[in-house]
Amino acid sequence: MQDLLKWRLYGLVILIVALSACDNGDSLETFGGPTMGSTYSVKYVRHAGLPAPAQVQVEVEKILAEVDQQMSTYRSDSDIARFNQLPANRCQNMPAPILELVRVGEQLSEQSEGSYDLTVEPLLDLWGFGPQAREEKVPTAEALAQVRQRVGHAHLRIDGDQLCKDAAVEVDFNSIAAGYAVDRIAARLEALGIGNYLAEATGELKAAGKKPDGSPWRIALEEPRDDQQVAERIIAVDGYGLSTSGDYRNFFEQGGQRYSHTFDARTGAPVAHALASVTVIHPSALMADGLSTLLLILGPERGWDYAEKHDIGAFFVIRADTGFVTRTSHAFARLSGEKTE
Template structure:
């Protein structure tokens, strides 16, 4: 079940994890009311802020639509629910065609596309390797697996074993699909579509740090999003960006890791090696038109590293902002397509 709270928002909103939202409420003039919905979902939380003039019946309809959209994604794509569509596919025999809902098929299709674009850096079948290192649902005490265990896990990692024909998905060998690197973003998009259908024209939707915005705040003020500084012992701002009708996702390894014999192991597992990433890219922010794609691309570039990730961003005309750790602190790199989001945002 998805719990939620509905209230009129009367102050700035701060969104944690990878992104912080600074909502500055303007002026003394009569402005549209500000409303806020929030609650748990996908093992994290969701927040929706929207502006307008709505009566109680309209607010109840908006709240119900938001909850229904998130609950639908959870029922379809959760790996924690044994009766979800995705869990049933994971139990299906190799070679047996499985009919998916249009929603799950859309997410799988995009996952395969980003997998191809990133030469396998994004792989929704990486779960076996993630679990081996203790970062999945089958957590165990922090330890470094041996080479044989990693090689065994890698035999179950291959997104190209997924064959999608329309809405029918077939696996050509035993693989386990986990959509956690893309489904949160899709959930944000699902809520955005629900709000659009109800005529809500000014909103911000956030699920677990992934964000999508529509319109502007009162006074034609843009939504101002702060990229968090990638340090594990404090919450501070690296850069502020301004959004209108956009989606943004961030990926980083600066909070989720373990240490063994003085060595730090990231929770981000490279599906091509079965091992944690070793490069110095610590945070990736991606802006696209939809959050599903931003979510997947942020994970892919996080795996690829600063040089290969930046090269892909330029090649594919992606709006990407990288924070790289150096001996002297942090270095930032913004792709050409990202430059417009940095104007007047300091």
């Protein structure tokens, strides 16, 4: 597949103890492969009557191929890439999933007062982070002002089955497409009768049920370090999606200042605050994916207030003079069994 999510971060480490078949005949089946410029994996408990891994893998990869064909900004023939190539004041027929994600993006944009936006791809390219980027550098004020005219969810409109634009905007689903794919995979697994599974794509995941020995699926939240993966803490997940967004692995420095790949659409510039990463737990992997990005954009204060106001399960890792400090929202503590700050 093409690189749909080339810049995804890996803030979640899946802890699975290798298990052989149990006395009741249940076994832990595992498969995976490349997707969206990264990888995916599926683990599920198989018992009599459930399909073999090869059959399940075919079903999962159909979903991933469809998402890639519809939403990749790294292939010129995808539905969204063709839309992005259109000039202003044009419309294009779109499959239902794209229209669904545009509506989700509109919701998140409104709730963040425009800080979160699906149309920031021209900004990503300008600063050196996007699929059409040339080099990582701080743009001139003139170049930034010109590109900002092509950014803003208000320039999009859904008309029946068509997506329309009144400016030459470009839509980028990188902040929600993987979560959407995981939700689709989870729904397909359940339709096949699989109730105990862990599905992951590019680091976004959803888990339900138990492992063959009856223990929970356990997920390690990664400490924001450039050199290695270190578990910050471990939580059990059952029936929830989990997503981490962070700025600690994709950035550049110029003039002694650090510029991350996370953009505030209101300013047209990378965020400049102390929030290193946010993990969100939510019944929907799609919403966990989008909300983790939204909270990262808002920062340690605005993001915390937003999470508490909207009862969002969020775990914040914040840079401090002595390293990192963490904050756990009340909803995250409730859903994961953790204690609040």
